[in-house]
Amino acid sequence: MWQTLASLLLAIEIHGAGECPAAADVERRLGPLLGAPTAADTSDVATIKHAADGALSISLADGAGRPLGDRRFPRAGSCENQAETVAVTLAIWEAQIHPEIALRLDRLSPEAVPAPAAPEPTVVRRAPEPAPRAAAAFSLGASVAGDWQSSAWAPAGRVELGLGPAGKRWRARFGVLGVARHTIDVEPGQASWWRAVASLGAELEVVRTPHFAAVLGAAALGGVASISGAGFAVNRTSRSVDAGGELRVRAEWRPGRVRPWVGVSLVGWARKQSLELVGTGAAATLPRLEPLAALGADIAW
Numbered sequence: 001m002w003q004t005l006a007s008l009l010l011a012i013e014i015h016g017a018g019e020c021p022a023a024a025d026v027e028r029r030l031g032p033l034l035g036a037p038t039a040a041d042t043s044d045v046a047t048i049k050h051a052a053d054g055a056l057s058i059s060l061a062d063g064a065g066r067p068l069g070d071r072r073f074p075r076a077g078s079c080e081n082q083a084e085t086v087a088v089t090l091a092i093w094e095a096q097i098h099p100e101i102a103l104r105l106d107r108l109s110p111e112a113v114p115a116p117a118a119p120e121p122t123v124v125r126r127a128p129e130p131a132p133r134a135a136a137a138f139s140l141g142a143s144v145a146g147d148w149q150s151s152a153w154a155p156a157g158r159v160e161l162g163l164g165p166a167g168k169r170w171r172a173r174f175g176v177l178g179v180a181r182h183t184i185d186v187e188p189g190q191a192s193w194w195r196a197v198a199s200l201g202a203e204l205e206v207v208r209t210p211h212f213a214a215v216l217g218a219a220a221l222g223g224v225a226s227i228s229g230a231g232f233a234v235n236r237t238s239r240s241v242d243a244g245g246e247l248r249v250r251a252e253w254r255p256g257r258v259r260p261w262v263g264v265s266l267v268g269w270a271r272k273q274s275l276e277l278v279g280t281g282a283a284a285t286l287p288r289l290e291p292l293a294a295l296g297a298d299i300a301w
Helices: 002-009 023-034 037-041 079-097
Strands: 013-016 045-050 056-061 067-073 136-149 152-165 170-186 189-209 212-230 237-253 258-269 274-276 283-285 289-300
Touching: 013 023, 023 045, 023 079, 056 079, 067 079, 136 170, 136 258, 152 189, 152 289, 170 212, 189 237, 212 258
Parallel strands: 013 045
Antiparallel strands: 045 056, 056 067, 136 152, 136 289, 152 170, 170 189, 189 212, 212 237, 237 258, 258 289, 274 283
């Protein structure tokens, strides 16, 4: 009575064309081993294949056809023992894959193959799908710099945002750059100037290793130049739009998301900026080439 009820409740399909063992014999022995009616929630398919030498192989797949287990057995002493071995293997697989199944190996028949002879199941587990890779890579960085003009250094600072395709060697950069006051002597006083500009450009990793990169870059600059005089009879300040370009090279250390770097750049200005002393003909022209040395760090994600 129990075997008939278990067969009705069992929702695992067993396919096999041979008679030793037959699919019906395996199903009859499998039902009692799976115990409670919770086994009816499964929807797996077992396939039994017979070889010419009497050996057989069994495979288990889920309802979508994905493989769950596969095993080969040598020829057994009798068809009953072979059916018992196949049923035990399928029962163990089902109990591993479906935790709600209560495995009942105590219901093995007395003439069954001893437990050591039952093959250990090989269950194929599907690996989780890898997380999708980010389509873009971003970085946010800041740096301090020294700006060399008129035989003197002036401090400078830059904040910059980088954006590029993930895993590629190039990226676009947008930033803002400020250079503190430079001063030159213009008898009988002094002229001083500073600049604040925005930059838009791109850079390319010409050398890249897991922890180091050498980067070349170029950018267009646009902003404001402020010039003022001091020590003259009349001191004035003038501000005007200025534009230029920048070439730079830097070396990055990449231990993780924080990437320290050191670099140098050369800025060239398109407009001629000068200071004239009215009434005397004295004048001073601002240098149009501006070297910078910088030290900074980027945070990448």
